[in-house]
Amino acid sequence: MSSEEKTWQISSSSVPPPPSSHFVGKRDDIIRRGRVTKLVNGCRDVLVVYHHGEFHAMDMRCYHAGGALELGDIEEFNGRVCIVCPWHKYKITLVEGEGLYQAVDNPTVKPLITHWRSKGVKQRVHKVTEVNEDIYVTLNDSRETIESDYYQTDTYRSNLRIQKVS
Numbered sequence: 001m002s003s004e005e006k007t008w009q010i011s012s013s014s015v016p017p018p019p020s021s022h023f024v025g026k027r028d029d030i031i032r033r034g035r036v037t038k039l040v041n042g043c044r045d046v047l048v049v050y051h052h053g054e055f056h057a058m059d060m061r062c063y064h065a066g067g068a069l070e071l072g073d074i075e076e077f078n079g080r081v082c083i084v085c086p087w088h089k090y091k092i093t094l095v096e097g098e099g100l101y102q103a104v105d106n107p108t109v110k111p112l113i114t115h116w117r118s119k120g121v122k123q124r125v126h127k128v129t130e131v132n133e134d135i136y137v138t139l140n141d142s143r144e145t146i147e148s149d150y151y152q153t154d155t156y157r158s159n160l161r162i163q164k165v166s
């Protein structure tokens with residue numbers, strides 16, 4: 001998926017869902033719940049969020065340490081809508097998956113002067129399409145490694161299972 005491509009679209013009812021997309025739920029059900037998590041295509045745990053008339057999808061576990069993003073609040077920082085990871089409060093833009101942070105100009109000068117900055121894309125986001133009130137996710141198959149990818153690996157999943165058992 002290129003950075004210019006929109007991640008959310010409504011298709012006309014006469015157009016079939018995009019090839020290689022996966023049904024994740026009924027529109028009204030996701031709106032009512034606000035967010036859902038799904039194992040998409042048997043390989044990727046994805047969080048689908050409804051916010052202010054749009055759907056967004058991203059890897060379910062936070063790129064920092066695997067935090068449960070489905071429990072995160074949605075807030076705006078510097079005009080950009082983010083999900084805030086409940087574990088260590090990292091901010092991730094819903095549209096691009098960028099990690100945002102507040103940089104301090106000069107820590108010795110009080111009061112501190114801060115600016116919002118981007119760490120770049122850290123969380124893999126996926127495309128969401130609505131067709132006939134059904135919601136589909138198309139996985140972002142970009143070959144570029146994104147930090148959240150680690151929390152989708154078999155290695156991570158088996159470590160998680162071991163931790164739950166012990």
Ligand code: FES
Pocket residue numbers: 062063064065066067068085086087088089090
């Ligand atoms: S795991 Fe998400 S902020 Fe640390």
